[in-house]
Amino acid sequence: MFLVDYFKDVYGAMKSLLVGMNRTGYYFTHHKEIITEEYPDNRDTLVLPERFRGEVVMTHDENNEHACTGCSACELACPNGSIKIINKFDISPEGKKKKAIDTFVYHLELCTMCGLCVEACPTAAINMANTFEHSVFNRGLLTKRLNKPDSKLKAGVE
Amino acid sequence: MFSLESLTTLVQDWLNKTFPPTIALLFEFVIVGVLAIALFAALGLVLVIMERKVAAWIQIRLGPNRVGPKGMFQSAADTVKLIMKEGLTPDGADKFLFNLAPFIVMMVAMLVLAPIGFAKGFHIWDINIGVLYVSAISSVSVIGILMAGWASNNKYSLLGAMRSGAQMVSYELSVGLSVLSIIVLTGSLNINDIVLSQQTGWWIFKAHIPAIISFVIFIIAVTAETNRAPFDLSEAESELTAGFHTEYSGMKFALFFLAEYINIFIVCAIGATLFLGGWMPFHIGNWESFNHIMDYIPSFLWFFGKTFFLIFLIMWFRWTFPRLRVDQLLNLEWKYLLPISMVNLILMTLIAIKGWHF
Numbered sequence: 001m002f003l004v005d006y007f008k009d010v011y012g013a014m015k016s017l018l019v020g021m022n023r024t025g026y027y028f029t030h031h032k033e034i035i036t037e038e039y040p041d042n043r044d045t046l047v048l049p050e051r052f053r054g055e056v057v058m059t060h061d062e063n064n065e066h067a068c069t070g071c072s073a074c075e076l077a078c079p080n081g082s083i084k085i086i087n088k089f090d091i092s093p094e095g096k097k098k099k100a101i102d103t104f105v106y107h108l109e110l111c112t113m114c115g116l117c118v119e120a121c122p123t124a125a126i127n128m129a130n131t132f133e134h135s136v137f138n139r140g141l142l143t144k145r146l147n148k149p150d151s152k153l154k155a156g157v158e
Numbered sequence: 159m160f161s162l163e164s165l166t167t168l169v170q171d172w173l174n175k176t177f178p179p180t181i182a183l184l185f186e187f188v189i190v191g192v193l194a195i196a197l198f199a200a201l202g203l204v205l206v207i208m209e210r211k212v213a214a215w216i217q218i219r220l221g222p223n224r225v226g227p228k229g230m231f232q233s234a235a236d237t238v239k240l241i242m243k244e245g246l247t248p249d250g251a252d253k254f255l256f257n258l259a260p261f262i263v264m265m266v267a268m269l270v271l272a273p274i275g276f277a278k279g280f281h282i283w284d285i286n287i288g289v290l291y292v293s294a295i296s297s298v299s300v301i302g303i304l305m306a307g308w309a310s311n312n313k314y315s316l317l318g319a320m321r322s323g324a325q326m327v328s329y330e331l332s333v334g335l336s337v338l339s340i341i342v343l344t345g346s347l348n349i350n351d352i353v354l355s356q357q358t359g360w361w362i363f364k365a366h367i368p369a370i371i372s373f374v375i376f377i378i379a380v381t382a383e384t385n386r387a388p389f390d391l392s393e394a395e396s397e398l399t400a401g402f403h404t405e406y407s408g409m410k411f412a413l414f415f416l417a418e419y420i421n422i423f424i425v426c427a428i429g430a431t432l433f434l435g436g437w438m439p440f441h442i443g444n445w446e447s448f449n450h451i452m453d454y455i456p457s458f459l460w461f462f463g464k465t466f467f468l469i470f471l472i473m474w475f476r477w478t479f480p481r482l483r484v485d486q487l488l489n490l491e492w493k494y495l496l497p498i499s500m501v502n503l504i505l506m507t508l509i510a511i512k513g514w515h516f
Contacts, residue, residue, distance in 0.1 A: 010494060014374075017479070024216045024478040035218045 053113040053128040056083075056106055058146040065154040066147055068125035070101035077120035082110040100153055104146040108134060123157050162458060163279030190282055194271055198420055205419040206233040209473055216477040237412070245408035248311065255309035260406065260413035262302035267420040269295045274427050275349050277437050277458035288349035289341060292428055293334055296383070299421070300326045303385075303392065303402050306414070310405040318401025321484060322385055322392030328491045329382040329389075335499040336372035336379065339506040340365075340432045343515060353436035358443050360435040365515045368505045373433045375499050380425040381472055382487070384418060388479040391487060426468035430461065434468075437461040 037046065048054075060066050070087045088102035118127050126146065136142060169189070173182040207222070207230060214221025222229035247253055273288035275281040285291060300323050307319020341347060343365055344355045355361075362369050382389035393401040403414045430436060437457035441449045482490065509515050 010498070013494075020478045021474060024474060027218055028212070028215045028474070031215050033218060034220055036220060038220070038223075 048130045048132075051128075052130050052132075053115050054130050054132040055108055055113070055128070055134065056111065056117060056126050056146065057129040058104060058126050058148075060148055060151055061154070064148060064151045066101075066125055066151050067123040067154050067157045068101050068104060068147060069123055069153060069157060070099055071122065073120045073122060074117035074126060077116045079114065079116065080110050080112060082107040082112075083117055101147055106144045106146050107142065108144055109139060109142040162277045166280060194268060194282070197271075198268070198416065201423050202416045202419055203233045203237065205423065205469065206236070206415075208469070209419075212470065212473045213477050216474070240412040241409055243408035245406075245410045248405050250311040251405065252309040252311065255305050256405075257410070259302050259306035259309060260410045260417075262305060263299050263417040264413045264420075266295060266299040266302060267417045267424065269298075270421075270424045273349050274424065275353055275431065275436055276461055277456070280458065281349070284350055285348070287347045289337055289347045289352070289428070289432075292424075293330070293337065296421070296424070297326065297330055299417070306406070307402040310402070312405050314398040314400075314404045315402050318392040318394065318398045318404070321394075322402060324484075325385070325389060325391060325487060326383055328488060329379045329495075332375050332379040332491060332495040332499050333383060335496070335503050336376040337428075337432060339368065339372040339499070339503045342503070342507050342510045349431055349436070352431060353438050356435035356438045357441060359441055360433065360438070362433040365506065365509060368502050368509060369433065371502045372499060372506070373429070375495055375502070376429055376433070377468070377471065377475070379491075379495060380429065381475060382491070384421045384425060386418070386422065386472065387476045388481050389487060390481060391484060394481065422469055422472060423465065426465045426472065427461070429468050430464035434464045435460075436464075 039046070058066050058068060070085055072085045072087075075083045075085050084105040084107075085101065086103040086105065087099055089097045090100045092098050113128070115128055134142070170182075170186065173185050176182075177185065210232070211221045211229075213219075222232035225231045225235045247256055270292055272283040273281065273285055273291055275284075303322045303326075304319045307315040307317075307322075310316070340352070340361055343361060344352045346352060346355070356364070358364070362373055385392050391401075392398075393403075398404070403411055406414060435441075437460050439449070439452035439455055439457065439460050441452060
């Protein structure tokens with residue numbers, strides 16, 4: 001029985017070697033599809049996957065309205081404190097106080113692009129953009145305010 | 159038909175006519191030395207770019223593509239860079255051994271080149287124990303590697319060197335046995351005789367399945383002996399940074415690097431000689447006209463074609479499989495390759511005695 005197992009081992013090993021070499025041999029002989037990008041040369045035609053995580057942005061519609069309610073779920077979800085949400089209280093026409101976002105501070109220099117904030121957001125206010133050329137000469141430029149000036153909460157988003 | 163043999167005899171006759179025999183011999187030494195170094199330099203450049211291109215194509219990348227047409231001058235640019243760099247010797251190192259080690263490794267690679275037949279009647283030294291000489295000298299390179307590891311005074315280097323030693327000592331056995339199984343058939347250790355014995359067909363076709371088994375074992379074992387992936391435990395970038403040549407830089411590092419590629423060339427040349435007929439064109443039995451057509455291709459093209467085919471096979475092998483662990487490596491040798499090659503040798507002897515081969 002020992003010998004049978006031994007030869008089974010040898011056979012299995014040879015078979016797996018051949019399967020592996022067949023695969024890489026296929027890649028070698030079909031040198032058409034290239035998975036790497038010639039980046040600085042193809043900057044104009046660069047196509048990134050839809051789910052590429054470049055940086056966090058807040059989507060604004062044409063009326064300069066966003067969907068962020070200031071619930072700070074993203075701030076809690078962020079593992080390294082890249083997000084800080086500063087809230088303010090709007091007075092509605094009926095005289096009621098309503099919580100709203102004042103500044104969405106995003107520290108790009110701390111962000112690891114994990115995307116947990118996007119997953120945590122209950123109203124899909126933020127998402128990951130495809131931009132990736134983040135180099136700047138001044139570190140201060142990396143601390144960003146995501147909500148645009150004078151932007152409002154979209155009606156109907158609670 | 160163009161042959162290198164006439165060229166060498168021409169040079170020798172001219173030298174002997176013009177100078178006294180001793181001086182002529184010295185001139186021949188110089189010519190051979192220059193040719194060997196030129197071959198080394200050319201091989202280093204070609205094999206490095208070939209390796210990088212093969213690796214890139216297998217991994218669906220482009221590979222080097224900036225220097226020269228399709229990146230073909232990349233290895234030349236790298237060589238210039240390595241020559242320019244400072245060859246640093248660490249403070250705690252044993253300076254003499256540290257500087258000696260790359261030269262030992264390189265000298266071994268050069269010595270092994272001696273008995274290889276590059277073309278019909280074109281070899282440096284036609285000795286009657288060619289194969290024995292190759293297997294004896296090639297194991298000296300482990301001394302250079304151990305020397306480099308020990309003299310670096312670095313734990314990574316020492317670990318890498320020790321692993322390399324264990325690996326070379328054990329894999330030498332299967333290389334020896336698989337070489338022996340062809341020697342059994344030819345009955346001669348002379349490389350020229352081995353090539354001539356394949357006049358009617360290469361041994362890998364003539365000697366049935368045992369020849370194929372010993373060919374596979376030979377390829378696996380020489381990959382391990384030249385310290386290449388998947389057996390590159392002595393270099394193991396992820397664990398040992400670079401193993402025995404961690405502390406080397408500049409041209410001393412380049413010598414190790416070059417010696418690795420030269421060793422690949424040499425083991426592939428030996429493999430091509432033993433199993434694929436060296437410079438012998440592809441002959442089938444007694445098909446006179448077919449054999450005659452094949453003879454029109456120059457013999458050095460056959461030799462280099464077969465050698466580069468084997469080099470490609472080893473590269474293909476390298477970029478397909480992950481690195482083995484130390485225990486797996488020694489298991490593979492002592493539990494699988496060695497017993498199989500021993501049984502295979504007995505089978506081969508039976509075939510040789512009974513004359514069952516073609």
